[in-house]
Amino acid sequence: MKQKTVGLLAILLLLIACQKDNVPQLMGIEPPPVSPTIQKPENLLAKGTFQSAVHTTSGEIKVYRDENGKRALIFENFRTDSGPDLRIYMAEDKALTNFIEVSNKVNTMGNYSVALPDEADLSKHTYVLIWCKRFAVLFGSAELKPN
Structure with missing residues (x-):
């Protein structure tokens, strides 16, 4: 019984640790937009919907x-809780198999873009993950489907 209680407390602490932190969010400030020409329908490679x-x-x-072959992740109507050490990863699944880090900065709400690293292979890295690195917690994910 004691081990069960300790295990439940450990899970509860992990969940609480990645709750909203006290760092003020920069609301309304977005990174510079990606070139407007990139968002033409013919330039769309894949898309997905975030799940909690x-x-x-x-x-x-x-x-x-x-047109230069550079790729970007475009977040639309995005929203997630804030947390310490949030990252954007791409991986083969939700368990971080063969993951790469796309960004160590996450806007918790709004529309914004992030450059996609050249090593991102859309045939393998089909999941975009919002991950709390400090506590190894998945906030949410989206599976990319080819357009």
């Missing part, structure tokens, strides 16, 4: 390629 995991996460994610 441990924290409520919602919105759309799209992958576009510009």
Whole structure:
């Protein structure tokens, strides 16, 4: 019985640890937009919808390629809870198999874009994850489907 209680307390602490932190969010400030020409329908490579995991996460994610071959993740109507050490990862699944880090900065709400690293392979890295690195907690994820 004592082990069960300790296990439940450990899970509860992990969940609480990735709750909203006290760092003020920069509301209304977005990174510079990706070139407007990138968001043409013919440049859309893949898209998905965020699903909540441990924290409520919602919105759309799209992958576009510009005329120079550079790719970007476009977050639309995105929203997730804030937390310490949030990251954007791409992986083969929700369990971080063969993951790469896309960004160590996550806007918790709004429309914004993030450059996609060259090593991101859309045939393998089909999940976009919002991950709390400090506590190894998945906030939410989106599975990318080819356009």
